[in-house]
Amino acid sequence: MAVKTVWSINHACGHEADRDLSDRAADRRAGFAEWLAKQECTDCWRASKVGDEQDKAAWLKAKRAEEQAESEAWSQQYRMPPLEGTERAVAWGVRCRHQVLSAAYTALVVEGDTSETEWEGIEEAVRSVTRAGWWIDQRSSEPDDLIELLQAATEVDRPTENPHF
Template sequence: MAIRTHWTVIHVCGHEVSHDLSGRPADRRASFARWLQERDCTACWKAAREQDGAGKEEWLAAKRAEEQQAAAEWAAQFDMPPLEGPERALAWAERSRHQLVTAAYGALVTDGSWDEADWTVLEDKIRTITRAGWWIDQRDTEGTDLPELLDAATSDDIGTENPFR
């Protein structure tokens, strides 16, 4: 006698769905059908994901706006120069710069052995890097690595006051 391939499952959402389990090994079909009973049907699962996705997108947009506001206030407070690059990369780069520099300050000055004079020298180097892509590239870097990264920056990353460059 052949093991059945179609199972009628009543999902936790209350929907009754016939599932073709012929793609599964015969000895795993019954346990998979039991597992399906503990889940929403496909239609309800997709609807729940769409609702969650909209909520996540709104949450992410609000978080990005909050981070952007903090980055803009920080840049104004510490007289950071505007970044250069494609318009769509500027906001991301500003947030990345803010996060990396504040992490570096925390690691090197607040928790580390640097004093404010050491930090002022580094801060001057930070102001020279105006290429948005450089800051985006460093977004996952540890704050303690910032001095070495600034030393490794190339002339393409450093801004200039010469408009004819």
């Protein structure tokens, strides 16, 4: 006699469903059916995820608003110029600039050998980079690379990779 392939599952949510387990090895079907009985049915699981996704989206929106307010306050405090780009890019760029510079200050000044006077020079170079996209692109950079990145961004006569264009 063959091991059955369709199992009637009484889920933890109280719903009952027939489940085809033919895609599992015969010796694993009973254990999987037992595990399924401890779970919510597919419909209940999906319904709970919609709520979770809405909660996650609301949390993320609140977190982004908090980060944005903090970044804008920081920008005003340190007299950072407004960034250029689309509305969405500017908002993201302001957050990225704040995060990059906060991490760099900690690494270079607090934990490193850069003096406050040297940092003020770095801040002046930072003020000349106003393209939001540049800050977005640097969001994953290492704090120790900031000076070199700023030098590259502020070079007036950058050589092109292909001199024919």
